[in-house]
Amino acid sequence: MKGSVVLINDINKSFGESRILNNVSLEIKKGEFFSLLGPSGCGKTTLLRIIAGFETPDSGDIKLDNTSIINLQPNERHVNTIFQNYALFPHLSVYENVAFPLRLQKKSEKIINEEVRKYLSMVKLEDHIKKMPSQLSGGQKQRVSIARALVLQPNVLLLDEPLSALDAKLRQHMLIELDSIHDQVGITFIFVTHDQQEALSVSDRVAVMHQGVVLQVGTPSQIYESPGNSFVADFIGETNFIEGTVVSVDDKMGVMNVDGIGKVNFYLDKPVKTGDFVRVTVRPEKIRITKEYPKIEGHPHTIVLNGIVDELIYTGFQTKFFVHLDSKVLFKVFKQHVKYFMDETPINWKDPVYIWWNPADGYLVEVEPR
Amino acid sequence: MRTNSGINKRQISLVVFVSVILFFYIPLLVLILYSFNSGKTMVWRGFSLQWYEELFFHSSDLWSAFRSSLIVALSSSFIATAIGTIGGIGIHWYKFKWKKYLQIVTYLPLIMPEIIIGVSLLIMFAWLKWKMSLFTIFLAHTTFNIPFVLLIISSRLDEFDYQIIEAAHDLGAKEIDTLLKVIIPMSIPGIISGFLMSMTLSLDDFVITFFVSGPGSSTLPLHIYSMINRGVFPVINALSTVLIAGTVLLSVSSKNIQKYMFK
Numbered sequence: 001m002k003g004s005v006v007l008i009n010d011i012n013k014s015f016g017e018s019r020i021l022n023n024v025s026l027e028i029k030k031g032e033f034f035s036l037l038g039p040s041g042c043g044k045t046t047l048l049r050i051i052a053g054f055e056t057p058d059s060g061d062i063k064l065d066n067t068s069i070i071n072l073q074p075n076e077r078h079v080n081t082i083f084q085n086y087a088l089f090p091h092l093s094v095y096e097n098v099a100f101p102l103r104l105q106k107k108s109e110k111i112i113n114e115e116v117r118k119y120l121s122m123v124k125l126e127d128h129i130k131k132m133p134s135q136l137s138g139g140q141k142q143r144v145s146i147a148r149a150l151v152l153q154p155n156v157l158l159l160d161e162p163l164s165a166l167d168a169k170l171r172q173h174m175l176i177e178l179d180s181i182h183d184q185v186g187i188t189f190i191f192v193t194h195d196q197q198e199a200l201s202v203s204d205r206v207a208v209m210h211q212g213v214v215l216q217v218g219t220p221s222q223i224y225e226s227p228g229n230s231f232v233a234d235f236i237g238e239t240n241f242i243e244g245t246v247v248s249v250d251d252k253m254g255v256m257n258v259d260g261i262g263k264v265n266f267y268l269d270k271p272v273k274t275g276d277f278v279r280v281t282v283r284p285e286k287i288r289i290t291k292e293y294p295k296i297e298g299h300p301h302t303i304v305l306n307g308i309v310d311e312l313i314y315t316g317f318q319t320k321f322f323v324h325l326d327s328k329v330l331f332k333v334f335k336q337h338v339k340y341f342m343d344e345t346p347i348n349w350k351d352p353v354y355i356w357w358n359p360a361d362g363y364l365v366e367v368e369p370r
Numbered sequence: 371m372r373t374n375s376g377i378n379k380r381q382i383s384l385v386v387f388v389s390v391i392l393f394f395y396i397p398l399l400v401l402i403l404y405s406f407n408s409g410k411t412m413v414w415r416g417f418s419l420q421w422y423e424e425l426f427f428h429s430s431d432l433w434s435a436f437r438s439s440l441i442v443a444l445s446s447s448f449i450a451t452a453i454g455t456i457g458g459i460g461i462h463w464y465k466f467k468w469k470k471y472l473q474i475v476t477y478l479p480l481i482m483p484e485i486i487i488g489v490s491l492l493i494m495f496a497w498l499k500w501k502m503s504l505f506t507i508f509l510a511h512t513t514f515n516i517p518f519v520l521l522i523i524s525s526r527l528d529e530f531d532y533q534i535i536e537a538a539h540d541l542g543a544k545e546i547d548t549l550l551k552v553i554i555p556m557s558i559p560g561i562i563s564g565f566l567m568s569m570t571l572s573l574d575d576f577v578i579t580f581f582v583s584g585p586g587s588s589t590l591p592l593h594i595y596s597m598i599n600r601g602v603f604p605v606i607n608a609l610s611t612v613l614i615a616g617t618v619l620l621s622v623s624s625k626n627i628q629k630y631m632f633k
């Protein structure tokens with residue numbers, strides 16, 4: 001049996017006066033690649049250290065497959081950790097680092113040799129077996145620490161920002177490899193990161209944390225497309241917020257009045273009454289931008305606004321437009337270049353433009369009854 | 371006219387370098403030279419090995435003092451290294467109540483004048499009614515060596531990350547496994563330097579040893595001092611030459627050992 005269900009039940013933790021974790025409860029499925037995502041200082045590492053057994057929570061419980069492990073020492077938990085700075089033993093070779101946990105268990109030399117080689121080849125380090133940690137690159141050290149943590153076949157692997165010390169290209173590469181290692185070993189991964197790209201690209205589910213509170217748990221697309229609140233919407237990717245007072249509601253759509261813009265349609269992702277204050281998020285890549293008034297026959301609900309291009313940033317695969325509406329509201333609009341860029345009629349700085357989107361592409365994040 | 375001050379700077383530093391070398395090595399060279407003098411005074415009377423012969427075949431007191439020095443140095447360094455290592459690890463990795471004060475107290479002997487340490491040990495041994503012997507010298511040397519070992523071990527441990535210890539626990543190590551298989555092996559370079567440092571300090575020490583030695587328990591530095599009082603320079607020259615050669619050999623080989631061990 002591989003992997004464990006991890007139940008985190010109502011964990012609280014304070015350091016001195018400050019509350020670091022606030023009633024944190026999570027249920028992580030067997031074999032899941034689960035990410036803890038949140039800004040720096042929100043308590044991710046603390047939660048991970050509580051699961052590993054390096055910190056004791058003030059209250060709450062941690063269960064692996066329905067057995068509480070809260071009173072066990074780190075060396076008694078079938079949970080292993082990948083540390084951010086690798087934490088390799090500097091006096092041991094790559095081989096001996098990976099053999100270390102097996103030697104503690106007094107495994108025979110033959111088994112040690114087989115297991116160490118198996119896991120070192122899984123992380124593609126067969127050729128560096130004899131090297132000392134000081135002779136390895138950052139990426140290679142990280143691989144050794146992965147092999148070392150997996151060699152005991154733990155039920156859960158905890159990874160605390162394992163890629164943050166690597167450069168961007170290598171990070172991407174290691175992420176893909178982590179994903180394939182996860183597929184091979186099939187155990188539960190709990191992956192801590194403050195990088196939303198990382199979390200979205202490999203996770204089965206993501207928990208977004210902020211100031212010691214879990215704000216939302218969901219699949220990457222749930223988190224991205226239907227964020228639980230404005231913080232999540234803003235923290236994950238980039239977005240635009242439109243807010244106003246609801247003036248009318250029918251069975252599927254509502255209309256709000258936005259200061260300086262006027263009437264804007266939105267879908268009723270949550271129940272809304274006339275008079276409520278609502279906030280809708282629209283991702284920049286879902287907004288279209290053209291110089292001419294768009295053809296919207298057949299799409300009567302499309303929202304069309306006009307403004308001036310305030311700034312534009314060309315990034316190769318897309319251009320980011322910052323469009324100033326009459327009302328001083330700034331909108332981000334990302335245009336993908338699916339064709340050779342030079343073929344398109346270019347939109348330049350200070351050009352008057354129309355921006356438009358389908359209300360179905362927005363998401364109603366917050367409703368405040370009035 | 372020369373205006374290039376860069377050259378002047380270089381000349382100045384060259385002059386400084388050469389004069390330092392001269393001041394440092396000329397006395398040694400003179401000493402080595404005179405160890406081969408056939409006369410007894412500082413007047414050159416021709417080459418001879420008679421002082422070496424004297425040193426190696428007719429100076430049994432000196433050799434027994436040398437043996438005492440070695441015994442004291444080896445035993446006190448060994449014990450001081452053991453205590454200093456355990457203490458350094460304890461202070462570094464474990465948290466306890468009076469840690470800060472303990473740290474200050476352990477480093478105090480480093481800055482205390484030797485003569486005070488010597489006198490205080492003398493008073494303590496007298497109070498205990500212990501006879502001065504090699505054993506009291508051994509105790510004294512162990513005492514002043516411990517802080518040096520502590521200092522060296524601590525600075526070595528400072529370079530390591532506490533997460534390494536956590537990683538060891540995480541991978542199944544108990545407290546004792548962590549100590550024996552991670553912390554101590556990791557500190558080996560520090561332990562070796564601590565031991566070598568202790569050896570040097572112990573072999574060198576005159577002041578403290580002077581207070582705690584008794585009849586028949588002379589170390590090499592004490593013996594040399596008494597020989598100078600009796601006015602037998604040339605043997606000391608020969609002895610010094612042998613010691614210089616030994617020191618040079620030792621430092622070269624310890625470099626090589628370190629290179630081999632810690633690449």
Ligand SMILES: Nc1ncnc2c1ncn2[C@@H]1O[C@H](COP(=O)(O)OP(=O)(O)OP(=O)(O)O)[C@@H](O)[C@H]1O
Pocket residue numbers: 015020038039040041042043044045046047194
């Ligand atoms: N041992 C400690 N003593 C006191 N405060 C601590 C301790 N460990 C963490 N904290 C505090 O707890 C808060 C959360 O820390 P934590 O390391 O869990 O954040 P994080 O989400 O992992 O952040 P990052 O992304 O920067 O690693 C921080 O404000 C930190 O200062």
Ligand SMILES: [Mg+2]
Pocket residue numbers: 044045046160
């Ligand atoms: Mg952290």
